[in-house]
Amino acid sequence: MALKRYFNLLRGQLREWLASSISNRISFAALSLTTMVALVIGLSSYGVVTLLVSRSVKAELASQVGLTRQKLQTELNALASDLANLAGNSFIANGLVDSLGRDTYLLPFLHEHRGSVSLKTVIVLCDYRGRPIASNGSQIAGLQAVIPRIQAVLATGRPASQIVGEGGGTFLVLLHPVIFPPTGQPEGVLVQSVDLLELFRGGTGHLGDEYIADLTAGGLQVAHHGGKGAESGAIRASHSLALHAPLNSLKLALEVGLSRHAAETPLKWVALLYLLFGLLILVPVLRFAQATARRLTQPLSSLSRTASSIADSGSLEVWAEVAGRDEVGTLAAAFNEMLRKLRASQEELESQVAKRTRELREAHDLLESHVERRTAQLTEANLRLAREMESNLQLEQQLRQAQKMEAIGTLAGGIAHDFNNILTVIGSYTVMTALQMSDEDPLKKNLDQIMTATEKAANLTRSLLAFSRKQVMNPQDCELNAIIEHVERFLLRVIGEDVELSTTFRAALLPVHVDRGQIEQVLMNLAANARDAMPKGGVLSIETALQLVERESVGAGGLGLAPGLYAVVTVADSGIGMDRETMAKIFEPFYTTKEVGKGTGLGLSMVYGIIKQNKGHITVYSEPGCGTSFKIWLPALARAAHPQPTRDASEQPQQKGTETVLVAEDDAEIRTVVELILAEAGYRVILAVDGQDAVEKFTGERHEIRLVLLDMIMPRKSGKEAYGEIRRLDPGMKFLFSSGYVADYIHNRGDLDEGVELIFKPVHPTELLRKVREMLDR
Structure with a gap:
C-alpha cells in the first residue's frame, strides 16, 4: 500500500510539472524517446562488446599459457638432456671403477658442473649397488625414497624420473644409467635433484598478480603460483607439457587461470563507457528540447531553466542558448563561457592527477628493482663469506695438526739424543768387557x-729420529722404480704367501734424490702394515707415476706442494681399512691398534719422518672394509739418476794405530769410554771438554795431532764452530764428527765438506776404531 501511495504521489507531481509549462512537456517527450532509443542501442552494443572483450581475455590467457608452457618444457627437457650428456662423460664411467683416482678428478668435475640451465642442481653418482660414492657437495633430499627406482634403472638400463616430497618441499629427481664402455652394461646411476617449486616459480615469474597457475602430475597438484590479488579463476586454460623421456612418464600438465576481478574489469569499463555515452546523448536531446521550448517561451525563462538544470544535476555538459544580442543573450553567452572554463579546469586537474599517479607507480617499480638487486648482492656476499670461513677453519685444523706433529717430533728427537749418549756408554763398556773375557766365561752370556x-734400544731411537726428521741421511741420485724392484723380493717375505704383490710402473724412469735405504725402509714398513690389515690374505699393489703440479697445492684438500715434477708412489691394500679417527692418529709415535706386545706404534711414524726428511709428502685414504691407500710424493729430478758406487765391505782397514787423536766431547762418560777404546788400540788421545777447549789444545799440539773427533753439540763452541777455526789453522786436518742429534748441523751447513765424515751414536767400539783407522789412512 505504501508503495502504491508513493507511486501515485510521484505520478501526480509529474503531471503537475508537465502541466506547469510547454517547455517541460517538450523536454519530457524528447528525453523519453531518446532514452528508449539509447537503451536499445546500448544493450545491443554492450552484448557485442562483452563478447569481444571475453574473446580478447581468453586470447591473452592462451598466450600466457603458451609462454609458460614453453619455458617449463625448455627447462625440464634441458635438465634431462644435460643429465644424459653428463652420464655419458668418460670421467663419470671411469669414476665408478677407479676408486684411487676418484678424488683426483671425479669430485672436482662434479663440483665444477653447472649444467645448461640456470637452476642449482644436486648431482650424486651411485654405484651398481645403489650406494652414493660421489656428489657435487650436497645430499639429495629424499634419496631413500628413490632407491627402488635406482634399482629399476640398473636392471632395465633406461632413464627414469620421480617426484619426491621431502622436508616440506617438492623435488624432481632424474635418474640416468651410467654405461661402462668395456661391458656396455649399466655399472651405476647418475641421480640429479631439482627443487620443483623453484623451477615452477622461474617458469611462471612473468605472470602478473592477476594470474594463478598450477602444475599437476597425473592429475595431482605438485606446484602452485598465485599473485597477491589472485582468487578463484573465472577463466582457466590447461595444457599438457610435451616432455622427452624420462620426464614424459610423469604426465605433467599446466593450468593457468585469470582472476575474476581481472576478467570482469574490462566489462565494467565497457558498462561505464556506455553509461557515459548514454548521458552524452541525452544532453543534446535535452538541449534540442529546451531550444524548441525556448523558441516557444521567453528567452529569460529558457535561461532560468538551464541554470536550474545545472544546479540540480551538477553536470557541466549543458549550454545556454544565446538568442539575440540583447541583455539576455549577453547573459547566456557569459554563462556558457563560465561553463567552458570550469570544464577545462576539471579536465586539466584530472590530467595532472593521472600524470602524478603514473610517476608514483614508476618510482615504486624502480624502488622495488633496487631493493631486489641489493638483496641478491647481499645474499651472494653472505655465501662467499661462509665459504671463506669454512676454508679458514680447514686451514686452521691442518696447521694445528702440523704443529702437533712437529712438537711430538721435537720431543722424540730430544729423547733419542740423550738416550743415544747413554747407549754409547753402555754398549762400549759391554763390548770392551766382553773382549776381555773368554768364550767359556758364564758371565759372557749376560753381556751378550x-x-x-742395547741394539734394540738403538733401533728404537733410530725410529724416533726418523719420525722427528733428525736421522742421519745419505741422499743420492736414485731411480725410484729400481729401488722398488730391488726391495720387491724382501717384500714378498714380509707379506707372506697368502698376499699377492702387484707392481705397476706408469713412467719408465723416475729419478729422485733420496736416501735409498730410508725409502726401502718406508716400503718395508708399509708392507708390514698392509700384511697385518689382511689376516685372510689379499692384494698389495705398488704403483708409480710422474705427475706435474702446476700451481701451489694448498687449502682443504691441498698437499702443501710447490709447483714442479713429482714422483708419486701409491701403496694400496685390500684389507680391513680404518675410520677417520684412526687415520688422524696413525702417524703419531707409539699409536697402534694392535694387541699389547705385537707392535711398537713406530712403523708409520717412522715412514712419516723419513718422507718429510726427504722433502716429500704422504697422504692416506681409507674406509672401513674398503682397504687403505698411502700416496707418497717425492720431488723428481730433471736429470737421469747416476747411483754412487759402494765400497766393498771386505776391504776393512786395520783398526789399531799409534797416531795422536784429539777427542772433543762435553759428556764426561762418553769422553772417558772413547779415550779408553782408542788408548787400548794404541792411539795417543788428547781430551777436550768443549769446542773452545778443543781449539786451544789443537793450537798447542797441532803438529802432533792427525785426526780431530768432534761432538756436534757442545757448550762455548759447537763442533761446527771448532771445526771452522781448526780448519783455518790447518786446512789439511782430518775431522770425524759424532752425534746422536744431527739435524742442526745438517740444517746449518748443508752437505759435509770433502774429507769430513760423520758417525751416529750409539757407535760400536769396533765401528769407531774402523772409522778412525779409515780416516787416518786416507
Missing part, C-alpha cells in the same frame, strides 16, 4: 744379552 738389549 746386554748388547742385544
Whole structure:
C-alpha cells in the first residue's frame, strides 16, 4: 500500500510539472524517446562488446599459457638432456671403477658442473649397488625414497624420473644409467635433484598478480603460483607439457587461470563507457528540447531553466542558448563561457592527477628493482663469506695438526739424543768387557744379552729420529722404480704367501734424490702394515707415476706442494681399512691398534719422518672394509739418476794405530769410554771438554795431532764452530764428527765438506776404531 501511495504521489507531481509549462512537456517527450532509443542501442552494443572483450581475455590467457608452457618444457627437457650428456662423460664411467683416482678428478668435475640451465642442481653418482660414492657437495633430499627406482634403472638400463616430497618441499629427481664402455652394461646411476617449486616459480615469474597457475602430475597438484590479488579463476586454460623421456612418464600438465576481478574489469569499463555515452546523448536531446521550448517561451525563462538544470544535476555538459544580442543573450553567452572554463579546469586537474599517479607507480617499480638487486648482492656476499670461513677453519685444523706433529717430533728427537749418549756408554763398556773375557766365561752370556738389549734400544731411537726428521741421511741420485724392484723380493717375505704383490710402473724412469735405504725402509714398513690389515690374505699393489703440479697445492684438500715434477708412489691394500679417527692418529709415535706386545706404534711414524726428511709428502685414504691407500710424493729430478758406487765391505782397514787423536766431547762418560777404546788400540788421545777447549789444545799440539773427533753439540763452541777455526789453522786436518742429534748441523751447513765424515751414536767400539783407522789412512 505504501508503495502504491508513493507511486501515485510521484505520478501526480509529474503531471503537475508537465502541466506547469510547454517547455517541460517538450523536454519530457524528447528525453523519453531518446532514452528508449539509447537503451536499445546500448544493450545491443554492450552484448557485442562483452563478447569481444571475453574473446580478447581468453586470447591473452592462451598466450600466457603458451609462454609458460614453453619455458617449463625448455627447462625440464634441458635438465634431462644435460643429465644424459653428463652420464655419458668418460670421467663419470671411469669414476665408478677407479676408486684411487676418484678424488683426483671425479669430485672436482662434479663440483665444477653447472649444467645448461640456470637452476642449482644436486648431482650424486651411485654405484651398481645403489650406494652414493660421489656428489657435487650436497645430499639429495629424499634419496631413500628413490632407491627402488635406482634399482629399476640398473636392471632395465633406461632413464627414469620421480617426484619426491621431502622436508616440506617438492623435488624432481632424474635418474640416468651410467654405461661402462668395456661391458656396455649399466655399472651405476647418475641421480640429479631439482627443487620443483623453484623451477615452477622461474617458469611462471612473468605472470602478473592477476594470474594463478598450477602444475599437476597425473592429475595431482605438485606446484602452485598465485599473485597477491589472485582468487578463484573465472577463466582457466590447461595444457599438457610435451616432455622427452624420462620426464614424459610423469604426465605433467599446466593450468593457468585469470582472476575474476581481472576478467570482469574490462566489462565494467565497457558498462561505464556506455553509461557515459548514454548521458552524452541525452544532453543534446535535452538541449534540442529546451531550444524548441525556448523558441516557444521567453528567452529569460529558457535561461532560468538551464541554470536550474545545472544546479540540480551538477553536470557541466549543458549550454545556454544565446538568442539575440540583447541583455539576455549577453547573459547566456557569459554563462556558457563560465561553463567552458570550469570544464577545462576539471579536465586539466584530472590530467595532472593521472600524470602524478603514473610517476608514483614508476618510482615504486624502480624502488622495488633496487631493493631486489641489493638483496641478491647481499645474499651472494653472505655465501662467499661462509665459504671463506669454512676454508679458514680447514686451514686452521691442518696447521694445528702440523704443529702437533712437529712438537711430538721435537720431543722424540730430544729423547733419542740423550738416550743415544747413554747407549754409547753402555754398549762400549759391554763390548770392551766382553773382549776381555773368554768364550767359556758364564758371565759372557749376560753381556751378550746386554748388547742385544742395547741394539734394540738403538733401533728404537733410530725410529724416533726418523719420525722427528733428525736421522742421519745419505741422499743420492736414485731411480725410484729400481729401488722398488730391488726391495720387491724382501717384500714378498714380509707379506707372506697368502698376499699377492702387484707392481705397476706408469713412467719408465723416475729419478729422485733420496736416501735409498730410508725409502726401502718406508716400503718395508708399509708392507708390514698392509700384511697385518689382511689376516685372510689379499692384494698389495705398488704403483708409480710422474705427475706435474702446476700451481701451489694448498687449502682443504691441498698437499702443501710447490709447483714442479713429482714422483708419486701409491701403496694400496685390500684389507680391513680404518675410520677417520684412526687415520688422524696413525702417524703419531707409539699409536697402534694392535694387541699389547705385537707392535711398537713406530712403523708409520717412522715412514712419516723419513718422507718429510726427504722433502716429500704422504697422504692416506681409507674406509672401513674398503682397504687403505698411502700416496707418497717425492720431488723428481730433471736429470737421469747416476747411483754412487759402494765400497766393498771386505776391504776393512786395520783398526789399531799409534797416531795422536784429539777427542772433543762435553759428556764426561762418553769422553772417558772413547779415550779408553782408542788408548787400548794404541792411539795417543788428547781430551777436550768443549769446542773452545778443543781449539786451544789443537793450537798447542797441532803438529802432533792427525785426526780431530768432534761432538756436534757442545757448550762455548759447537763442533761446527771448532771445526771452522781448526780448519783455518790447518786446512789439511782430518775431522770425524759424532752425534746422536744431527739435524742442526745438517740444517746449518748443508752437505759435509770433502774429507769430513760423520758417525751416529750409539757407535760400536769396533765401528769407531774402523772409522778412525779409515780416516787416518786416507
